[in-house]
Amino acid sequence: MSQRSCLSVVLAAGEGTRMKSAMPKVLHAIAGLPMVAHVVKAAEAAGATGLALVIGHGADEMRKAAQKFAPKAETFVQEKRLGTAHAVLAAREAISKGYDDILVMFGDTPLIDAQALAAARQKLAEGAAVAVIGFRPPNPTGYGRLIEKGGRLVAIREEKDCSEAEKKIGFCNAGMMAVAGKHALRLLDKVGNKNAKGEFYLTDIVEIAGAEGLDVVATEAGFESALGINNRAELAEAEAIWQARRRREAMLSGVTLIAPETVYFSHDTEIGADTIVEPNVWFGPGVRIASGARIHAFSHIEGATIASNCDVGPFARLRPGADLRNKAKVGNFCEVKQATIEEGAKVNHLTYIGDARVGAAANIGAGTITCNYDGYSKFFTDIGEGAFVGSNSSLVAPVSIGRGGENS
Ligand code: UD1
Ligand code: CA
Numbered sequence: 001m002s003q004r005s006c007l008s009v010v011l012a013a014g015e016g017t018r019m020k021s022a023m024p025k026v027l028h029a030i031a032g033l034p035m036v037a038h039v040v041k042a043a044e045a046a047g048a049t050g051l052a053l054v055i056g057h058g059a060d061e062m063r064k065a066a067q068k069f070a071p072k073a074e075t076f077v078q079e080k081r082l083g084t085a086h087a088v089l090a091a092r093e094a095i096s097k098g099y100d101d102i103l104v105m106f107g108d109t110p111l112i113d114a115q116a117l118a119a120a121r122q123k124l125a126e127g128a129a130v131a132v133i134g135f136r137p138p139n140p141t142g143y144g145r146l147i148e149k150g151g152r153l154v155a156i157r158e159e160k161d162c163s164e165a166e167k168k169i170g171f172c173n174a175g176m177m178a179v180a181g182k183h184a185l186r187l188l189d190k191v192g193n194k195n196a197k198g199e200f201y202l203t204d205i206v207e208i209a210g211a212e213g214l215d216v217v218a219t220e221a222g223f224e225s226a227l228g229i230n231n232r233a234e235l236a237e238a239e240a241i242w243q244a245r246r247r248r249e250a251m252l253s254g255v256t257l258i259a260p261e262t263v264y265f266s267h268d269t270e271i272g273a274d275t276i277v278e279p280n281v282w283f284g285p286g287v288r289i290a291s292g293a294r295i296h297a298f299s300h301i302e303g304a305t306i307a308s309n310c311d312v313g314p315f316a317r318l319r320p321g322a323d324l325r326n327k328a329k330v331g332n333f334c335e336v337k338q339a340t341i342e343e344g345a346k347v348n349h350l351t352y353i354g355d356a357r358v359g360a361a362a363n364i365g366a367g368t369i370t371c372n373y374d375g376y377s378k379f380f381t382d383i384g385e386g387a388f389v390g391s392n393s394s395l396v397a398p399v400s401i402g403r404g405g406e407n408s
Helices: 037-043 057-069 084-089 114-125 181-189 202-209 232-252
Strands: 006-012 050-055 074-077 101-106 130-136 145-149 152-157 172-180 215-222 282-283 323-324 329-332 334-343 346-349 352-358 368-370 382-383 394-396 399-401
Touching: 006 037, 006 084, 037 050, 037 057, 037 114, 050 057, 057 074, 057 323, 084 202, 101 181, 114 130, 114 172, 114 215, 130 202, 145 172, 152 202, 152 346, 172 202, 181 202, 202 215, 202 368, 232 352, 232 368, 329 382
Parallel strands: 006 050, 006 101, 050 074, 130 215, 323 334, 329 346, 334 352, 352 368, 352 382, 368 394, 382 399
Antiparallel strands: 101 172, 130 172, 145 152, 152 215
């Protein structure tokens, strides 16, 4: 399968009115990363080599965001929202480049996992023309139903077009599907809009392909991975599921979480084995922790690098650029920003260290403040190896304290 080229077409033109937000729905974040970026990551992990983003509402904002999470993506604007098939066709130019597989995905389904996508692609490799990803939600109301006969998928019926008998079917369309590239445009161009909503339904390609005698199948994904987000309550539900997965992954990789349900990871948190994380810890983006660290309760950490066997908190705040070297200690009610705390140095109590270097084995007394800002510019404080800074010191930058220096 790995030799097959694959274009992922991510539909994200919707307004997402139920989010009640000025920001496009799919830019709302799970674990600090926009929903649509999670979708893109899953597509890439499933082997997508090309990426087409179909946007509409908030196009400029979407393009700008896409430069960060998918710099190689081609964006296509769907001017009018005439349905999911119409949306896919907005990316006609990309689809016509001749990819083996086309993966159609929704931007508001952030928990989709690469295995589900890969399983659908595998069906194409085995000769199917269309492989639809199905799932069994606890309440199927509102979803398209998958109608199967003899192991083959014969139709997807939207809720509004279902008979009473069809409404009883529990196997539903997750929204995502893999379509053989050589058939995709022909099938999509045959889709009409004679249905209850008057839209061009992507789902109609199932019957169209069947009528051409092509092989159409359904695969099954776990319920959680197909969760579509429409409002902020569902966004929080997805966040909870994402966090639960990540905590488990961390624990299985050798990290102790004493109260896992109270620890929040970011999409990019890296945390090494034998680190112990106490209750109520928040990791914002850009955190890397080597092994054997202890993160005490109620610490808030983002953009920080923490080397082996460091000790952080309780109630510590590490901000972007905090760089703790081996065995450094940052204790209670301390804030560190854009500063290196070198090997074995201690910043233990009620202290602010910003734009600074604290040399190896230096000791910073309680209540020390680096006064790094004069209202216009930031200045650097340099504290030498083994220095001893007494309690309640205000270090007005630019300033340096020599190796072994002492003040009190
Ligand atoms: C769709 C499926 C349904 C499935 C459900 C799963 C169709 C016809 N129906 O229904 O079978 O069970 O998803 O969640 O595909 N979009 C555009 N442009 C459009 C229309 C939609 O970009 O013109 C995007 C939306 O932003 C959204 C996605 O496509 O990300 C799905 O559209 P939506 O209207 O939510 O489809 P559903 O009615 O939920
Ligand atoms: Ca939807």
